[in-house]
Amino acid sequence: MQLKTQGLACGRGDAVLAADLSLKVAAGSALLLRGPNGAGKSTLLLTLAGLLHPISGNVVFEGADPEAGPFIHHCGHKNAVRPRLSVIQTLKFWADINGHGDVTPATALDRVGLGRTARLDAGYLSAGQQRRLVLARLLVSPRPVWLLDEPSAALDAAGRDLLAALLADHLRSGGLAVVATHDDIALPGAATLTLGARA
Amino acid sequence: MQLKTQGLACGRGDAVLAADLSLKVAAGSALLLRGPNGAGKSTLLLTLAGLLHPISGNVVFEGADPEAGPFIHHCGHKNAVRPRLSVIQTLKFWADINGHGDVTPATALDRVGLGRTARLDAGYLSAGQQRRLVLARLLVSPRPVWLLDEPSAALDAAGRDLLAALLADHLRSGGLAVVATHDDIALPGAATLTLGARA
Amino acid sequence: MSGFLGVLRRDLRLSFSGGGEVLTLVLFFIIVGAIVPFAIGPDRALLASIAPGIIWIAAFLAMLLGLDRLFRPDRDDGTLALYRMADMSMAGVVAAKVIAHWLTAALPLILASPFLAMILAMDGPTFWRTVLSLLLGTPALAAFGAFGAAITVAIRRGGLLAPILIAPLCVPVLIFGVGAIAPLGGPDQASSAMLFLAALSLMSLALSPFAAALAIDWGEE
Amino acid sequence: MSGFLGVLRRDLRLSFSGGGEVLTLVLFFIIVGAIVPFAIGPDRALLASIAPGIIWIAAFLAMLLGLDRLFRPDRDDGTLALYRMADMSMAGVVAAKVIAHWLTAALPLILASPFLAMILAMDGPTFWRTVLSLLLGTPALAAFGAFGAAITVAIRRGGLLAPILIAPLCVPVLIFGVGAIAPLGGPDQASSAMLFLAALSLMSLALSPFAAALAIDWGEE
Amino acid sequence: MSIDDTPKMSWWNRLAHPGQFLAWTRPLIWPLAGVTTALYLLGLWFAFFNSPADYQMGDTVRIMYVHVPTAWLSQFVYAAMAVSALGTLVWRHPLADVSMKAAAPLGAAFTAMALFTGSMWGRPTWGTFWEWDGRMTSTLILLFIYLGIVALWRAFDDQLRAARVVAVFTLVGAVNVPIIKFSVDWWSTLHQPASVFRADGPTMPGSLLTPLFVMFFAFTLLFVTLQLLAMHTEIRRRRLVTLERRAARGDTL
Amino acid sequence: MIALGEHAEFIFAAYAGVFVGLGLLIGWIVYDSRRVRARLETLGDKRG
Numbered sequence A, B: 001m002q003l004k005t006q007g008l009a010c011g012r013g014d015a016v017l018a019a020d021l022s023l024k025v026a027a028g029s030a031l032l033l034r035g036p037n038g039a040g041k042s043t044l045l046l047t048l049a050g051l052l053h054p055i056s057g058n059v060v061f062e063g064a065d066p067e068a069g070p071f072i073h074h075c076g077h078k079n080a081v082r083p084r085l086s087v088i089q090t091l092k093f094w095a096d097i098n099g100h101g102d103v104t105p106a107t108a109l110d111r112v113g114l115g116r117t118a119r120l121d122a123g124y125l126s127a128g129q130q131r132r133l134v135l136a137r138l139l140v141s142p143r144p145v146w147l148l149d150e151p152s153a154a155l156d157a158a159g160r161d162l163l164a165a166l167l168a169d170h171l172r173s174g175g176l177a178v179v180a181t182h183d184d185i186a187l188p189g190a191a192t193l194t195l196g197a198r199a
Numbered sequence C, D: 001m002s003g004f005l006g007v008l009r010r011d012l013r014l015s016f017s018g019g020g021e022v023l024t025l026v027l028f029f030i031i032v033g034a035i036v037p038f039a040i041g042p043d044r045a046l047l048a049s050i051a052p053g054i055i056w057i058a059a060f061l062a063m064l065l066g067l068d069r070l071f072r073p074d075r076d077d078g079t080l081a082l083y084r085m086a087d088m089s090m091a092g093v094v095a096a097k098v099i100a101h102w103l104t105a106a107l108p109l110i111l112a113s114p115f116l117a118m119i120l121a122m123d124g125p126t127f128w129r130t131v132l133s134l135l136l137g138t139p140a141l142a143a144f145g146a147f148g149a150a151i152t153v154a155i156r157r158g159g160l161l162a163p164i165l166i167a168p169l170c171v172p173v174l175i176f177g178v179g180a181i182a183p184l185g186g187p188d189q190a191s192s193a194m195l196f197l198a199a200l201s202l203m204s205l206a207l208s209p210f211a212a213a214l215a216i217d218w219g220e221e
Numbered sequence E: 001m002s003i004d005d006t007p008k009m010s011w012w013n014r015l016a017h018p019g020q021f022l023a024w025t026r027p028l029i030w031p032l033a034g035v036t037t038a039l040y041l042l043g044l045w046f047a048f049f050n051s052p053a054d055y056q057m058g059d060t061v062r063i064m065y066v067h068v069p070t071a072w073l074s075q076f077v078y079a080a081m082a083v084s085a086l087g088t089l090v091w092r093h094p095l096a097d098v099s100m101k102a103a104a105p106l107g108a109a110f111t112a113m114a115l116f117t118g119s120m121w122g123r124p125t126w127g128t129f130w131e132w133d134g135r136m137t138s139t140l141i142l143l144f145i146y147l148g149i150v151a152l153w154r155a156f157d158d159q160l161r162a163a164r165v166v167a168v169f170t171l172v173g174a175v176n177v178p179i180i181k182f183s184v185d186w187w188s189t190l191h192q193p194a195s196v197f198r199a200d201g202p203t204m205p206g207s208l209l210t211p212l213f214v215m216f217f218a219f220t221l222l223f224v225t226l227q228l229l230a231m232h233t234e235i236r237r238r239r240l241v242t243l244e245r246r247a248a249r250g251d252t253l
Numbered sequence F: 001m002i003a004l005g006e007h008a009e010f011i012f013a014a015y016a017g018v019f020v021g022l023g024l025l026i027g028w029i030v031y032d033s034r035r036v037r038a039r040l041e042t043l044g045d046k047r048g
């Protein structure tokens, strides 16, 4: 699997935020997106995910089989956590709609350090705990492409280490990732794309 | 002005998150709150602001004159930005309810780098730009106490510098600040309180 | 005072801005009135006899259903926390919001009511009494409504809860409102109903900001 | 299929969990029906003659006003974006949600309708015809409603917009629904009204998931 | 941005470009306005000075000259909107959005006028302003649909995104309007009001038809003129929003 | 002008209503157009 864009321009409405991007992210490697506020990092991720139309150019996932169902995980700024559902129910629901993999929801919760909170209402989790729950979603339904928008927001130091470990595992098993962040995420060997500050 | 707590315990419902805190933050100095997710940083800030009741102990602002109106700015995780109001209208509204100071809304917008966006709908701003707008709120109504909850979230490098500069100005002019953060905020001479990870 | 006007101005601006809340509410009012004949038949005499009741129910529902925008958006986006730290009392905020609510959710309905009166075969004098009773009664609905909205914003549940909590409290307004139009006991009864209505409005306008402010403060702890 | 059941299960769970959305809706239904006598007077014959219409209007309003919770909370918290990347089609998601909406917003009303029938002085046979017509007609309301909710989900605050968009489109449901109960044109008319009602429900159930899915996808770009 | 110098474009592409559309249709506005005014003057002259009273309805038949054209437009504008909606959804024609948005308030206005003139006609002929008759009732529902569409447009922040959603609703409405019409007819024949007197009995004499036709064209041309003007404004408004945002981001214009 | 018979007020009201309505409609559309163009001009757009 390989992510390739050709002459991609993306933006909101008619405002072009990034033009003529020719990216190449191979399996096993990652790309860090950086840039100031409003530079268009979130917009680019949404475009790569297919949730926004590119203004021009296109996004290709070489080697992906569209028949086999979706192969992209996108994590936006929002956590998709409903306060009244318990943590484990939330994760099971995500596995239901995204497809089940080898990792059971309970295992995934343990992995992200929420094992003890499984039966709690998700609304009781703090901001960082909710973010960890979102990381568990990536584990229960294995997909080769991860597009993460500021995954480290609200995470504490241990959480950031966890994130780095999960990303490393993902890359090692042949996945690819594009991560937009303002923080330092330990991703050895990742390329960096800095979206321009606009005058 | 001096912030003092005596044997303060704060928490949510009946869960005590921090107990027996005896803080002292003098005018011109700042306190950084650190700690893992769910440690109770936000809860402590809300308690200091008087928006949550302390479980025991109390919070005193020595030298504050309660007759002279509120003297605390609290910035939570939420921006209080309404999408359909223009940027300048939003800021003017805040100045209306919090009281006007020497800095006009237009000047404050320039200070935080949003001068050009004044007439845009606030909903059009990116996450980081909205956060800057929140910082402008601190400027239009001068108050000696700033309680900031992850003010640097979503801010880019320039935004963090701006935040540090605003804080420095505030302290220099005799204000005091308590800032909860996971990031490194340049606050020379600030004390740090780390709230414990919970078992 | 600048705070009071600031809140008022902002709420009016938000209601009339693109979102078009006002247009929506007026349409809701008219549609509720206009679907009644489909359900109970277009018999003119029947319609005319229940027309004041229908107009009052439509206004009642429209006003109660518009409640959700009173405090909930402010709570969700964090503005409510700002109000609590503002240089004005919460009761002042609520009072400004009640006035804004009446101006954007009651006045437009009253202006639109001639249309409903026409399709419901109401006659002229009845219509004028209806307008008068709406003018006297809707402030009470706005005031009670603000209280209901304050309670529900505190318990973090939105949607239809405020309307159903407040509806029973507002039944007297409805009774006197209709009584002031279609006096079963003759014109004497009608004018005393008008008086009760005015008294209800004054009383609730005076008290509800304080009650609502208390509810909000307690609910947010 | 696991996705379809997952969505259905989650929506049912959320509706019945602490929040008590279902209870709220049922109460709203009953309150709307119950305030009518206050507004038009307690004349039993009059009430009985318009009772089927009132029950239908109350159900109509309750179902339309419950719409806001169909997609909006999912959009606000980001779940809608997840659906778009899920291993199932958006039409499947909508279909599951329509079913959940009917189970949580229509069925409880029908179960509560005897109470309303009682206070509106309805007689037995009419009541059973009312239940039948509600059973046949409410699926159409749920389906149209899902479409309306999908249209307005891209808007930040929907509020009453979906109800006013959808109410005019649902007028046929109301007409045939009432027509099936209180046949002014005799039993022949009533049974043809029932047929029309069933046809409307089937048609709208079959088409609305696709139309709604289109609206959601395009609204979110 | 400007592509004036592109060699040859098909008329379709030329029209598809909003800037080109502006340039091409702007000169039409004043002539159209002139013809419309002339037709109105002629129509009014016919209506009040040169047409007989109807043998059945007397002078109230003169209301017909404003009622029927507005009633016709109330339906025609919806049809125009539905076609534009198809344009938006199927061909992604950028002008279709603009046309759809411009037409909605116009349609609502004409429908409201049809209702108003109808009730002004109803009072002298039936003795009431309003009767729950099938045609009038379905016109009322049409007005609700129009106003709903206007409210829907206003509720969106992003007009580009709004277009496709409104288009879906417009088309579903178009499918639904016949069903509504049918059900309302079914309903109002169930409860046939006592003395409804319809005018469309005998064929109209020519002396009534001439003013009707003149007014009919006057109203239709007025719609065309206003539609063009509103489309121009909408195109400019979009350009304005773009410029304002660009200025806010600090781009050079 | 020929006499309008017993129902003159309704005929008059119908025409007055329609033409006042048209006036408002035209006025609003023209005003809107003017406003947008003026704003465009202040932003220095030359394309009219």
Ligand code: HEM
Pocket: E064, E067, E068, E071, E072, E073, E075, E114, E115, E116, E117, E118, E119, E121, E122, E123, E125, E135, E136, E137, E139, E140, E197, E198, E199, E200
């Ligand atoms: C508010 C009340 C009314 C409404 C909404 C209404 C609506 C309509 C509509 C939709 C049409 C069809 C226009 C077309 O051909 O495209 C129409 C035509 C017409 N209406 Fe009305 N109408 C109303 C009242 C009246 C009254 C009171 C009269 C006369 C007594 C009347 C006489 C006519 C005539 C003569 C035509 C044209 C002939 C025809 O198409 O059959 N209308 N009206």
Ligand SMILES: Nc1ncnc2c1ncn2[C@@H]1O[C@H](COP(=O)(O)OP(=O)(O)OP(=O)(O)O)[C@@H](O)[C@H]1O
Pocket: A012, A013, A017, A035, A036, A037, A038, A039, A040, A041, A042, A043, A044, B124, B125, B126, B127, B128, B129, B154, E158
């Ligand atoms: N929903 C939206 N509709 C229209 N424009 C938007 C929308 N969201 C963001 N924008 C605009 O698009 C631009 C890029 O926003 P985006 O969210 O992609 O930036 P970002 O790089 O992710 O910034 P941040 O670091 O603040 O998250 C901003 O100028 C913003 O004003």
Ligand SMILES: Nc1ncnc2c1ncn2[C@@H]1O[C@H](COP(=O)(O)OP(=O)(O)OP(=O)(O)O)[C@@H](O)[C@H]1O
Pocket: A124, A125, A126, A127, A128, A129, A154, B012, B013, B017, B035, B036, B037, B038, B039, B040, B041, B042, B043, B044
């Ligand atoms: N509204 C609430 N009601 C009840 N409990 C809550 C609420 N909000 C948070 N909590 C609980 O209080 C604890 C502390 O939360 P708080 O938000 O203060 O943590 P924090 O230190 O700010 O964490 P973060 O770094 O993730 O923002 C958490 O365990 C959380 O589950």
Ligand SMILES: [Mg+2]
Pocket: A041, A042, A043, A149, B127
């Ligand atoms: Mg972003």
Ligand SMILES: [Mg+2]
Pocket: A127, B041, B042, B043, B149
């Ligand atoms: Mg926190």
